[in-house]
Amino acid sequence: MAGEIPDLHAQERTGTGKGAARAARREGLVPGIVFGGDVDPLPINIPFNELLKRLKAGRFKSTLFNLKVDGHDDVRVICRDVQRDVVKDLPTHLDLMRLRRTTKINLFIGIDFQNEDECPAIRKGGVLTTVRTEVELIVTAGEIPDLLVVDLSKLEDIGDTIHFSDIDLPPGVKPVIHDRDFVICNVSAPSALKSDTDEDEVAADEVPATEMSDGEAEGEDGDDKE
Known part of the structure; x- marks a missing residue:
């Protein structure tokens, strides 16, 4: 409670x-x-x-x-x-x-993110992004949970995500939205690493004219002579 x-x-x-x-x-x-x-x-x-x-x-x-x-x-x-x-x-x-102790009500319950130091994805250089810090649930007035627990040690690789369905809800607690498995948190690559990767991809797509092979240049000249 x-x-x-x-x-x-x-x-x-x-x-x-x-x-x-x-x-x-x-x-x-x-x-x-x-x-x-x-x-x-x-x-x-x-x-x-x-x-x-x-x-x-x-x-x-x-x-x-x-x-x-x-x-x-x-x-x-x-x-x-x-x-x-x-x-x-x-x-x-x-x-x-x-409210009676048995009354069912909708409340926002906070999320406790545990074991961040033991998260393999974060140890690999990933950055934790928390999408939700609380969730609206249907609870009993006499048995309201303090917090919902999210175990970050389950995130093995950069890009891994924890959804609402991954959380173990206390007995008697139900979600308000039953058909939506929303994201709670994820571990993404550092922004600096993302920027470097994007720049490498752009550089690979651009081929300067000065780097064309001699054969390609000669072929173009031959077409002009014909």
């Missing part, structure tokens, strides 16, 4: 309705509601700056949070909606859903 679920701090909102929501915004707070989990909905306020920072970081709606509200037990939540001002595009309200 994941060990670093980020905390999301909020405070209980005493009033409800448009008046209380407007008052919260004037105080630099964003009103919201926490629902689900066979428990009554809980109206909350979240500091505007904290919420905006998390929204700018990306994937707010696919991140599992540990919601901390004074006077209430911590609960795992995921965002189901963020309402924004139609002109300023700033958050004005959010909906958070409580």
Whole structure:
């Protein structure tokens, strides 16, 4: 289970309705509601700056949070909606859903690239290129993996690639995209080596006129005399 679920701090909102929501915004707070989990909905306020920072970081709606509200037990939540001002595009309200341990959700799980020092392809002078550092998966809220492990020691030669299908997924974890075996990483030749190779190929294709054989030159002269 994941060990670093980020905390999301909020405070209980005493009033409800448009008046209380407007008052919260004037105080630099964003009103919201926490629902689900066979428990009554809980109206909350979240500091505007904290919420905006998390929204700018990306994937707010696919991140599992540990919601901390004074006077209430911590609960795992995921965002189901963020309402924004139609002109300023700033958050004005959010909906958070409580999760049971058995709830299936879509989350982005990071990738841990291991054994880089033992990778034969890198030892041969190859350069590791990471195409993806995280993958969206369907996971159970109570059994979220910390990371997906990629063993780089399996890359034997320059040009070798690791695809998603090469990763051993933990039990109960499934990919969101079933029919696409995308690239996770590969080992390519150094850019300097590629440049030298390209230049050699161009040079081989170009034959200067001064290097033509005497026979070829004489043949051309003979054609002119006829």
